[in-house]
Amino acid sequence: MAAEESRSLLGHPAPDPDPRVRNKKLYLAAFAAVLGPLSFGFVLGYSSPVIPELRKIDDPKLRLDSDQASWFGSIVTLGAAAGGILGGYLVDKVGRKLSLMLCSVPFVFGFTIIISAQNVWMLYLGRMLTGLASGVTSLVVPVYISEISHPKVRGMLGSCVQLMVVTGILGAYIAGMILPWRWLAVLCSFPSCIMLLFMSFMPETPRFLLSRSRHSEAVAALRFLRGPHADHEWEYGQIEAGVQEEELNVSEFKNPSIYRPLLIGVALMFFQQLTGINAVMFYAETIFEDANFKDSRLASVVVGSIQVCFTAVAALIIDKTGRKVLLYISGLIMALSTALFGLYFKMVLPTPNNSSNPDVWVTLNSASPGTESSISWLAVVSLGCFVAGFALGWGPIPWLVISEIFPLKARGISSGACVLTNWVMAFLVTKEFNDLIGFLTSYGTFWLFSAFCCLNIAFTAFYVPETKGQTLEQIEAYFRRS
Template identity: 75%
Template sequence: MAAEESRSLLGRPAPDAYPRVQNKKLYLATFAAVLGPLSFGFVLGYSSPVIPELSKVNDPKLRLDSNQASWFGSVVTLGAAAGGILGGYLVDKAGRKPSLMLCSVPYVSGYIVIISAQNIWMLYFGRILTGLASGITSLVVPVYISEVAHPKVRGMLGSCVQLMVVTGILGAYIAGITLKWRWLAVLCCFPSCIMLLFMFFMPETPRFLLNQNKRSEAIASLQFLRGPYVDHEWECRQIEANVEEEGLSFSEFKNPSIYRPLLIGVALMFFQQVTGINAVMFYAETIFEDANFKDSRMASVVVGSIQVCFTAVAALIIDKTGRKVLLYISGFALGWGPIPWLVMSEIFPLKARGISSGACVLTNWVMAFLVTKEFHDLIGFLTSYGTFWLFSAFCCMNVIFTAFYVPETKGRTLEQIEAYFRRS
């Protein structure tokens, strides 16, 4: 029996470990968690319809010039970078579930500040708070989903993170057609409030509970997530085989099993942002206005709709095609949108998951800030053609990096992925 378990840990999962009939409560837990990325998407999409409106308001204390508009769009990424650091601490100390529930506070607080704004600095502060919540969300939700899902559906459920982000962006674009900027902020509050309510009834992840020596609670969590017809003890032993009770010291980052996945995760986040996607999403309406589109708002909605459709396609096929195949495809929504977040949640060992994920999220949002803040300066220096050719060159570099350094994680348990890095 022990030899059989050892083989299943290092190779493929035992054939009867995850039956075809899946428990619906796993999908309910995933839905509750991805309400966070939906909120995150509303934060990202908010600036696109709002910047043109705030550039024309009668109140001079709230009117944005071109420089202030770039700060309004990009300052959210500074808050998100700080949120990545805070999220890396919270996810290990407070747990995955409480960290998600805490995200609702800065989301709602930030929008309240924006709704009541009397000057530009209040707008900036509100954006920073919503950015802080987005940074925590972007770290915690992929970790939560990867730890509650099983290998057969982890890719699909993990891709739902990016799907809900682009859905939130599209929702902000559509709502921005009819709603004024204050009422749009009111609407943006709702997903995070619903997430707080739903997450209250969801379990903590079994891996976090076992890492805290709470075995009975971990079994209860597995019973909720897997249903009554699965061998919970088998999966619990699989996880326990890789749980290490001692804390993580900085000297351990010399260990290839820790620094190699960290470097891969950081590189994935760097390359995701230098594709220039957030510059397009943050300033979609302004870009279409500059391109002399007759209806720039509707053009933005079309872009958002395409993002949602192709991200949904990626979620449906990712567990069949694998991660690397989709990263070779040029489209952002099919590959470089959802997959870096998914891979980040899969490759880190349990004891380094918080700090390593925090480093990745920090990298992502710092690069997002640089790209979105300097986007207009790049266009002035390189012209529009040169700027987008530069983004294209980085896309080519993405493919080369993927081919040589990114491992395929399709169909493997998190414990098998950790064992892979220990052996290599």
């Protein structure tokens, strides 16, 4: 059914893969690239084990109060939003490979500042710099992988971006159980250094090379990525026919082939954050503590493990099921689980009046211990299902789709707009999570997230194209015909 939908949308069947293609070096290049998202995951996961430690630290210059802890968790998203703008410029000007290599500088520099921090402002600066690198990475890596991959494995490799992000988050959770916050920052800086080393041996994407008329280098890149015996001339011809030499003009955004995929991409990023995932993951330990669970760090590791497992499942099946099917399943699971999580808080909060307190943690700690102990399984199951549902679809697929649907000449600026949207929304949802719970109550907030998950399903049905099995040039031609 998904294959039929793909053919009807894009106008012609997907090409049969060349049996002479060898993927070994393609996988090596993809692995080198996704070390960036691994660093990105460490950045996201770092706040969860570190915030409780910094709130109890003896040094008054480094001790975080509630408001400072909120900024420490969310300021990384502001850096990432700026990184989206910078990445959109770099990816078109200096190329995909060099942009990715440059990311290692703010990653390492940011964690170095955190390691040597003497006050809260140094912590903020370190988080901002690592966020900047994360924003560039979140834009460049999907573009790099989509442009080096052939259609048969592009979905799997593109989903590995999110898989490495959640692996980094889980790694930060596990290491945070053992390492103090400074040593955890040392560990988090390693993947970006390895990425810099590996990427120096990988090729630039053939599409970028052809857009710069570097024909011999493009052929060499195809030989590296497909193996010496594949039909390089056929793929070279397909890419060359789709390459637009001229620069993108602002007036061209009136063209539906430019603005339609841009609007779809921006909406995907907008709706992804409105599921509430970053609010849950940034404060994973704190949420469990305030739901009266004994070992919040272990609970966070369990949540991270679920996310890794189901993201891996999505990566393995996405090229068979298609993108839209997984988005439907993911949206439905998240809608149901957030509704149940809201029900849990509705049952454990003794009176609605308590939840008008603007301090979310006082609100949640007002839950009745006896009630919590009898239905704590509901919170565990609901949160686990939410994370599993997000990992199956709305986690990896929006990043994959935005790397596929933009025309080559608009890929940098359009991807930058999507990344900026994603991280601005991530900041707003994360920073205002406390205020949302104070205004709507804890259960009302999760029911609001559930309503947005239902809206995600409707948006997928009407506006998201199925890109399974299609070349990037075929997808671009579909939007031109539309």
